[in-house]
Amino acid sequence: MTSALRADGLRKSVRLPDGSTLPILRGVDLSVDTNECVAVIGRSGSGKSTLLTMLGLLARPDEGSLAISDTDTTALSDAERSRLRNVHLGFIFQNYSLLPHLTAAENVELPLMQGSRVGKRAARAAVATSLAAVGLGDRQDARPRQLSGGEQQRVAIARALVRSPRLILADEPTGALDEETAETVLDILQRTVRDRGTTLLLVTHDSRIAARADRVLTLEHGRIRDGSSE
């Protein structure tokens, strides 16, 4: 098994306005194998989003090491971290984070315009393939406001997949959806990820959603433990 992600001893604190320090992550150890689907659950405020921000190379931990696809990120410059993020990582957020003035196809194309440039024709083909994979091949020209919540999240899945990243990080991907739509969107996310040999780490407070992952980890008191039981 190759490793998609390995975190050792991640610590992160924030400084509060009164000058005190609030520890959020107190030594997180986490290892995810290639092709695995892992869910991280935890109570509100347990630090799930903070953890994803570290794992997604959007912020640096105060201490600890993090390897993505066997590349140790600890000593990388900001530019090298951005490159690794653009090439290897895809992101899905609870609120979809689509740009409202762009069509579905234009939103999905955005990651292809970062870093290494892809030719127009190749980009169009990748966008069409990605939107078809989430069942929206016929909605390429729709703008976000013309799409339902579930459809918008499917566009976001297509956007996360368009560069064929090795690892997708999803923060409450079904959090804004009703139960039935959440199941459908998760089906699509898990199928497309599996078809492309991509690893998925999703954060959720919903134990039913988490139960569909290969493995469930709980973030509690700033550390990870195996399993979902209280």
Ligand SMILES: Nc1ncnc2c1ncn2[C@@H]1O[C@H](COP(=O)(O)OP(=O)(O)OP(=O)(O)O)[C@@H](O)[C@H]1O
């Ligand atoms: N910049 C900050 N300044 C002060 N407190 C912060 C800051 N960032 C996060 N926190 C606090 O750290 C804790 C963890 O926040 P985080 O958003 O990571 O939790 P979460 O598990 O994702 O929560 P939720 O499930 O409610 O989204 C919370 O108590 C939050 O208020």
